[in-house]
Amino acid sequence: MNILAPSILSADFNVLGEQIQTVAKAGAQYIHVDVMDGIFVPSISYGMPVIKSVRKSTDAVFDVHLMITEPVRYIRDFVDSGADIITVHVEACKDIDETIRDIKACGVKAAVAINPETPVDKIMPYLDDIDMALVMSVHPGFGGQKFIPDVLDKVRIIRSYYRDNNMDKDIEIDGGINFDNLPEVLEAGANVIVAGSSVYRGDAAANTKKFLELMR
Numbered sequence: 001m002n003i004l005a006p007s008i009l010s011a012d013f014n015v016l017g018e019q020i021q022t023v024a025k026a027g028a029q030y031i032h033v034d035v036m037d038g039i040f041v042p043s044i045s046y047g048m049p050v051i052k053s054v055r056k057s058t059d060a061v062f063d064v065h066l067m068i069t070e071p072v073r074y075i076r077d078f079v080d081s082g083a084d085i086i087t088v089h090v091e092a093c094k095d096i097d098e099t100i101r102d103i104k105a106c107g108v109k110a111a112v113a114i115n116p117e118t119p120v121d122k123i124m125p126y127l128d129d130i131d132m133a134l135v136m137s138v139h140p141g142f143g144g145q146k147f148i149p150d151v152l153d154k155v156r157i158i159r160s161y162y163r164d165n166n167m168d169k170d171i172e173i174d175g176g177i178n179f180d181n182l183p184e185v186l187e188a189g190a191n192v193i194v195a196g197s198s199v200y201r202g203d204a205a206a207n208t209k210k211f212l213e214l215m216r
């Protein structure tokens with residue numbers, strides 16, 4: 001199933017709850033929540049108190065993408081704040097197996113992300129254990145960047161692995177996705193589409209509906 005995950009990084013934080021409701025009511029299944037610590041990535045976004053507060057605005061799945069160093073320290077806190085899926089970066093964890101175990105032990109879905117420069121081999125050992133693989137299609141840290149098409153080879157390799165092993169798992173792609181590159185991203189095998197600026201720039205409800213229409 002194809003899923004749209006609007007990234008609230010590009011939303012208007014002054015009315016964040018309403019911005020989330022707009023895309024959820026338009027049909028977005030996930031809300032993509034980017035957490036940045038200023039260490040793993042150069043920018044700082046928001047954390048648990050904000051997530052807990054906006055959790056009240058919708059029942060949509062909260063897809064929490066932790067761009068933070070050693071996320072294992074905060075898994076329980078993010079689950080208590082309302083995360084339904086927690087993504088950690090392979091580059092940010094000393095013990096990725098333990099981190100995946102901790103996420104699952106909290107009763108939420110576990111996902112692992114790789115940056116554009118990280119070889120696909122780094123995520124392959126975890127594909128059986130996780131619920132979703134996230135392939136970054138920009139260097140993490142900021143919304144509104146240009147899509148890096150080379151990462152689609154990694155999507156294809158992961159999708160082939162899942163297909164060959166009869167696993168119907170999710171592959172998420174994040175960064176620079178727009179109406180023009182969406183077809184090639186879906187064709188490569190990604191089925192969870194993160195889109196920030198191309199949803200929230202302009203009419204968020206109309207953009208959400210257009211994405212969902214193109215993803216059918």
Ligand SMILES: O=C(CO)[C@H](O)[C@H](O)COP(=O)(O)O
Nearest residue numbers: 140141143144175176196197
């Ligand atoms: O993880 C992210 C940045 O690190 C964002 O989710 C991503 O960049 C989405 O925003 P856009 O669609 O504007 O590229």
